[in-house]
Amino acid sequence: MLSIKNIFYKNKLLPILLVILFSVTIFSYFQISPTLTDPDSFYHTKMALLMKDQGIIKNFPWLQYTVVTGEKYVDHHLLYHIILIPFITLFPDPLIGIKFSVIILSTLTVLTFYWLLKKLKIKPTWLYLGLLLTASPWLYRMSLAKAQPLSMIILFIGIYCLFKNRPWSLLCLSFIYVWSYGGWILLPFITIIYCLIISLSANYKDYNKFLSETFKNLFAKQKIKLILSTLSGSILGIIINPYFPQNINFYWQQIFKIGILNYGNKISVGMEWYPYNGLSLLYVLIIIMILWIFSFIWSSNQRNKSKKVFSLLFLSIIFCLATLKSGRYVEYFVPLTILAIGYSLNNFWPTVNYKSIIQKIKHSFLGPQRFILSIITIYLIIGMGFFVYFGLVRVIIDTQKNITNGFDLNKFKYSSQWLKDNTPLKSTIFHSCWDEFPALFYHNDQNNYLVGLDPTFMYNYDKNLYWQWENLVWGNPPINTDYKKNFKNNKKLDINDYNLSEIIKNNFNSSYIFLEKNRHIELDKVLNNNAKFILAYEDLEVKIYKIKNAENY
Numbered sequence: 134m135l136s137i138k139n140i141f142y143k144n145k146l147l148p149i150l151l152v153i154l155f156s157v158t159i160f161s162y163f164q165i166s167p168t169l170t171d172p173d174s175f176y177h178t179k180m181a182l183l184m185k186d187q188g189i190i191k192n193f194p195w196l197q198y199t200v201v202t203g204e205k206y207v208d209h210h211l212l213y214h215i216i217l218i219p220f221i222t223l224f225p226d227p228l229i230g231i232k233f234s235v236i237i238l239s240t241l242t243v244l245t246f247y248w249l250l251k252k253l254k255i256k257p258t259w260l261y262l263g264l265l266l267t268a269s270p271w272l273y274r275m276s277l278a279k280a281q282p283l284s285m286i287i288l289f290i291g292i293y294c295l296f297k298n299r300p301w302s303l304l305c306l307s308f309i310y311v312w313s314y315g316g317w318i319l320l321p322f323i324t325i326i327y328c329l330i331i332s333l334s335a336n337y338k339d340y341n342k343f344l345s346e347t348f349k350n351l352f353a354k355q356k357i358k359l360i361l362s363t364l365s366g367s368i369l370g371i372i373i374n375p376y377f378p379q380n381i382n383f384y385w386q387q388i389f390k391i392g393i394l395n396y397g398n399k400i401s402v403g404m405e406w407y408p409y410n411g412l413s414l415l416y417v418l419i420i421i422m423i424l425w426i427f428s429f430i431w432s433s434n435q436r437n438k439s440k441k442v443f444s445l446l447f448l449s450i451i452f453c454l455a456t457l458k459s460g461r462y463v464e465y466f467v468p469l470t471i472l473a474i475g476y477s478l479n480n481f482w483p484t485v486n487y488k489s490i491i492q493k494i495k496h497s498f499l500g501p502q503r504f505i506l507s508i509i510t511i512y513l514i515i516g517m518g519f520f521v522y523f524g525l526v527r528v529i530i531d532t533q534k535n536i537t538n539g540f541d542l543n544k545f546k547y548s549s550q551w552l553k554d555n556t557p558l559k560s561t562i563f564h565s566c567w568d569e570f571p572a573l574f575y576h577n578d579q580n581n582y583l584v585g586l587d588p589t590f591m592y593n594y595d596k597n598l599y600w601q602w603e604n605l606v607w608g609n610p611p612i613n614t615d616y617k618k619n620f621k622n623n624k625k626l627d628i629n630d631y632n633l634s635e636i637i638k639n640n641f642n643s644s645y646i647f648l649e650k651n652r653h654i655e656l657d658k659v660l661n662n663n664a665k666f667i668l669a670y671e672d673l674e675v676k677i678y679k680i681k682n683a684e685n686y
Contacts, residue, residue, distance in 0.1 A: 152247050152262070156240040159266070159529055163276040164232040168539035174278035175540075175571035176586065177210065178231045179578065181217035189375050195574055197561050197642070198583050198598060199590035200386060207376040207383035209315035213280040228542045231278045238282035239275045245289045246468060252293055255475035256482065264424075264471050269417050269528045270409075274464040276536055281464055284314040288465070291320045291363075292472070295327055296441065298355060300362035307366025308373075315387045317370065319465070321363040323448060328356040330444035391589050395459060399615075400588050400603070403568070405461035414456065418467065425449065425470055428477040435480070445473035540572065548647070548675045549576035555669070556580060556645055563643040565606040565653045567591070573647070583641060601640060608655025611636055634665040634680045645669070646678040 169175065183190050193206030201207065208214065217234055224230035246265060250258045265271065275282050287310050294302040303324065310317040332350035350356070374380055390396070397406050415422055432442050449470040455462035549572075552562060561581045564573065570585025583602065584591040592599045597613035609616040610626040611633070637643055646666070648657055650673070660666045660678045670677035 148258075149244070149247070152244055153240060155266070156243040157236060159272070160236045160239045160276060162529065163272070163533050163536050164235055165533070166537040166539070167542050168537055169228065169232075169278055169542065170273075170536045170539040171277045171279060172540055172568045172571045173586070174228075174231060175544075175575035177214065177217060177278060177280075178221060178227050179571075179575040180208065180210070180214045181221045181231075182227055183578075184214055185218050185222065191375060194559070195578065195581050196570070196583070196585050196590070197581050198594055198602075199585070200594045201383065201586070201590050202594075205379055205383075207380045209380070209383065209387060210280045210313070211375075212309065212313040213283050216283065226542070235276060235278050235282070238286075242275060242282040242285045242289075245286045249289045249293055249472070250475065253296060253472075253476065255472070255479060261471050261475045264421055264474075265468060267528050268421065268467045268471075269532050270414075270460075270463040271467040272528070272532045273535055274461070276532070280314045284310075284316060284319075285464065285468065287313060288319060288323075289468070292323070295324055295359060298359065300358040303359060303362040304366040304369075307363045308370040311367055311370025312374070315384070316392065317367060318384075318388050318392075321360075321367055324359055324363040326448055326451070327444045328360055330447055331440040332356055333440065386590065386593060390593065391587055392459075396589050396592060397459075400592050400599070402588055406459045408458055409456045409460035409463060411457055414463070421467070421470055421474070424474045424478070428474045431481050432477040439476075442473070442477040445469065445476050449473040545569070545572040545674065546576050547672055548670060548677060549573055551670045551677065552645070552647075553577050553579050560645070561641065561643045562645050562647050563637055563641050564647040565649060565656065569647070569649065583643075598640065601636065605633070605636070606653050606656055608653070608659055628659055629663075633659070633663060638680060644680040646680075648676045648678070650675060 180190065189211070190208060191206070192204055193201065194203055196202045196206075216238075217231060220230040220234040220237075221227035222230070224233065243262070243266065247258065247262055250261055255261060275285070287306055291303060291306050291310075294306065303320070307317070307320050310320055329351060332353070333347050371377060371380055371384070376383070391402075391406070395406050396402060429446060432439070432446065449466065452462055452466035452469055456466045552573075556562070558579055559581055561583065562573070564570070564582055567584045567586075567588045570582050573580075573582060574585065588599070591602070600613050600615060601611040604616040605611040605628075608628060610628045611631055612626065616626075637646065646660060648660075650657075657676060661668070665681050666678045667681050668676060669679040
C-alpha cells in the first residue's frame with residue numbers, strides 16, 4: 134500500500150514539488166503589478182490573438198518601412214505564439230493571460246534546469262539551483278513576456294542530449310528551436326564548441342601532432358553525428374517552414390546584423406543590445422563569479438582533466454564576453470556558468486571533510502576561548518542572516534521593482550481607439566519611436582505604422598529614410614544623415630526651413646503624427662508652432678497632430 138512517505142520520498146517527488154512551489158511563488162510575485170516589462174509583450178499577445186482567429190500570419194502590413202513588411206514577414210516565434218493561444222483564450226484580458234504564461238514557462242525553465250543538474254549528477258543540486266534563483270539579471274530576463282524561457286528549456290535539454298551523445302534527439306530539438314525562437318543558432322554553436330573542445334589532443338608539446346590529432350578526433354564518427362544532427366535539424370526547420378524561403382534573409386538580418394554585428398554604435402537600438410557594465414555584472418553575480426574563478430583554478434590543478442568541464446568553462450567565457458558586448462546574453466551566461474561551476478567542482482566537494490570540521494568546532498567551544506568563539510558565532514549567524522536577506526529576499530524585491538517600472542497594460546489604449554475611429558482604414562501613422570509600435574499594434578490593428586520590433590529593420594530598408602525619420606522625431610532637420618554626428622557641417626540648418634508637412638506626406642505616406650508626451654518635446658514644439666499642423670487629439674500620454682487640409686493617407 135502506498136503511503137505519503139513512499140510517494141514523496143522514495144519517488145523523490147518532494148524536491149520537485151518544492152522547486153515548483155518556490156518558482157511559482159517568486160514568478161507570480163514578479164507578475165503582480167499591472168505592467169509589462171518589455172513593450173514586445175504587446176506584440177506577442179497580439180500575434181497569438183491573430184493566430185487564434187486567422188491561423189498562421191504570413192502577410193504583415195503593419196510595418197510599412199521595414200524589411201519585414203508585407204509578405205517579407207517571418208514569425209520567428211511561431212511555436213511560442215502557438216503556446217500562448219490557450220493562455221490568452223482562458224482569460225478575459227489577454228494581457229493577464231500572457232502574464233500567467235510567464236509564470237508557467239519560467240517555472241518549467243527552473244524545473245528543467247533542476248532536472249539537468251540531476252541528470253548530469255551535479256551536486257549539491259540545491260546550491261546550484263539557489264545560485265540560479267538568486268541571479269537577478271537572469272530572473273529579470275525570465276520574467277519578460279517573451280520567448281526566452283522557451284529558448285532556455287530547449288537549450289537545457291539540448292545540453293543533456295549533447296553530453297549523453299544523442300544525435301537524433303538533437304536533430305529534433307534543433308528543428309523545434311528554429312520554429313520557436315530566432316536565436317536557434319545557439320544550439321549548433323554550442324554543439325560545435327563542445328565537440329571542438331573534447332576533440333583537443335593531449336599532445337600539446339608537438340604542434341603538428343596536436344593539430345593532426347585534434348583534427349582527427351573532431352572528425353570522428355561520434356563528433357560528426359552530433360554536429361550534423363544540429364545543423365541538419367536547423368536546416369530542416371528553415372526549409373520545412375511556412376515562411377521559407379523569405380526566412381533565409383530574415384535570419385541573416387536577425388542573427389547576424391542584429392544579434393552579432395549589432396548597430397548600437399550607429400542607431401538607437403533596444404537597451405538589451407548595449408553592453409553590460411563589467412563591474413555591475415560582478416556586483417550582482419558576486420558569488421557566482423567567485424565560484425567561477427575557483428572552478429578554473431581547481432580544474433586546472435586536476436591530474437585527470439575533464440574535457441567536458443573545460444567545454445562548459447570555455448562556453449561560459451564566450452557568453453561572458455557576449456554579455457559584456459550585449460546585455461541580453463546574460464540569460465545564457467548565468468546558467469551556463471553555473472553548470473560549468475557545478476560540473477568542475479563535482480570532485481571538490483567530496484574532498485571536504487565535514488565531520489572533521491564540525492568536530493574541530495565542537496572542541497574549540499570546550500576550551501577557555503569558548504566565550505570569544507561564541508561571540509564570533511553570533512556575528513556569523515547575524516552575517517548569514519544578512520547574506521540570506523541580500524542574497525535572496527533583496528534580490529527578489531529589487532527584481533520585482535524593476536519589473537513594476539514597465540508599461541501599463543492600458544498604454545495607448547485610448548489614443549489607439551481615437552485613431553481607429555478617426556483615421557481611414559489601413560492609413561499609416563507617423564509615430565515618434567520604434568518601441569511604440571507593439572502597444573499601438575495591440576490596441577489598433579486597423580492602422581499601419583512606420584517601424585517596430587527593432588530599428589535595424591527600418592535602417593536596412595532605407596538608410597536615408599531612417600535618418601530623415603530619426604532626425605525629425607528629435608526636432609532636428611530631416612536630412613539623410615545622422616544630424617548629431619554631423620553637427621559641425623549642419624549647424625546652419627534649421628528644421629523650420631523645411632516643409633515638414635510635405636516631407637511627412639510624401640516620404641512617409643502619412644497625415645497623422647503620434648507623439649508621446651515628455652519624450653519628443655522638441656518636435657512637439659515645432660509642430661505646435663507650425664500652421665500646417667493642428668492638434669487633433671491629446672490625453673495624459675500622447676498628442677496626435679494632423680496635417681491641415683491634407684488628404685487622408
